[in-house]
Amino acid sequence: MNTQQLALVFPGQGSQKVGMLAELGAAFPSVKATFAEASAALGYDMWDLVQNGEQAQLNLTETTQPVLLTASVAVWRLWCEQGGLQPSLMAGHSLGEFSALVCAGAIDFADAVRLVRARGQYMQTAVPVGEGAMAAVLGLDDAQIIDICQQASAAGVVEAVNFNSPGQVVIAGKVAGVEKAIELLKAAGAKRALPLPVSAPFHTSLMRPAGEKLAEALAAMSLQSPKIPVVHNVHGKTESDPSAIKALLVEQIYSAVKWVSCVEAMAAAGITTTIEAGPGKVLSGLNKRIEKSLSCLNIESPETLAAALEAVAQ
Known part of the structure; x- marks a missing residue:
């Protein structure tokens, strides 16, 4: 090599x-x-x-x-x-x-x-502890996830923050925004949308x-x-x-x-x-x-x- x-x-x-x-x-x-x-x-x-x-x-x-x-x-x-x-x-x-x-x-x-x-x-x-959240999303394409985050952001800031591999994206933001996004992502057919054990909504605005x-x-x-x-x-x-x-x-x-x-x-x-x-x-x-x-x-x-x-x- x-x-x-x-x-x-x-x-x-x-x-x-x-x-x-x-x-x-x-x-x-x-x-x-x-x-x-x-x-x-x-x-x-x-x-x-x-x-x-x-x-x-x-x-x-x-x-x-x-x-x-x-x-x-x-x-x-x-x-x-x-x-x-x-x-x-x-x-x-x-x-x-x-x-x-x-x-x-x-x-x-x-x-x-x-x-x-x-x-x-x-x-x-x-962002004070308890106010932010992150979640891993599996099984949807990037554009769908970005669009759903925009829809969910009425409940609180939520954004796609880690494009880790095809079909694996992490979202983050305010707790209410992330929770709403998880609900919409599952309804849209995400295989999984799991909250992550982190202490702040990294890589968001x-x-x-x-x-x-x-x-x-x-x-x-x-x-x-x-x-x-x-x-x-x-x-x-x-x-x-x-x-x-x-x-x-x-x-x-x-x-x-x-x-x-x-x-x-x-x-x-x-x-x-x-x-x-x-x-x-x-x-x-x-x-x-x-x-x-x-x-x-x-x-x-x-x-x-x-x-x-x-x-x-x-």
Whole structure:
């Protein structure tokens, strides 16, 4: 395989779990060293929290975001340390886009850890707990879902926010709007319309106050042009200008995640293999559904690392 055929992708919220990367941490000192760096930036022992903490604490968005970013960076560093093939593209789902930008050399790791903790706080305070909701919708096409959300928005803001794979879209908004949309979606023939266990309506227009705060935080930060191009959630394209990247990160917080567009763009650029760096294999499953020709690997254990290294060496 050559570099042009490989992309690394980075998971977003929902992939965190207590005990994640435990075997990698035991086998490779660099994994714990990466967590120690993040711990120094935030002032608490992140590895201990990830291995011995409560799942409920890991699920708080201001904790989830730095934890997942750190896990992804740890896996990327390990990949490089083990002589893994350098990818020609990177992408990340929502929070994962920050992981991609760190791994691509655009954002300093410690700065990013602090930034995504703040991002989590901004997102949580934009809509008080209990006022927002999200739901996964299976079995309807995108246009139908967008149309039904518009109809349901008379009850409260509700929007299509994650285009994850064909036939799988996440909606979000005010509780009443989401509940009304679920009712209409089921009536329209959705196979499933399930509320998700999240604490805020991410990627909706309700997140604009969080976007304004994130813009202030980013204005004070230094970004570089990525060494490896990153495909952005907002439009499924790459961007090299640091100021444009900052604007995309702000827009992303209150705009839909166009993951289907991201994966289609990577496939159109010649990518044949994606490697998911971090816990779980949510993106690997989505990527395969979007582009059936893709080989989709993930790295979260010594075994999956060895398998990925072997696959790209052929």
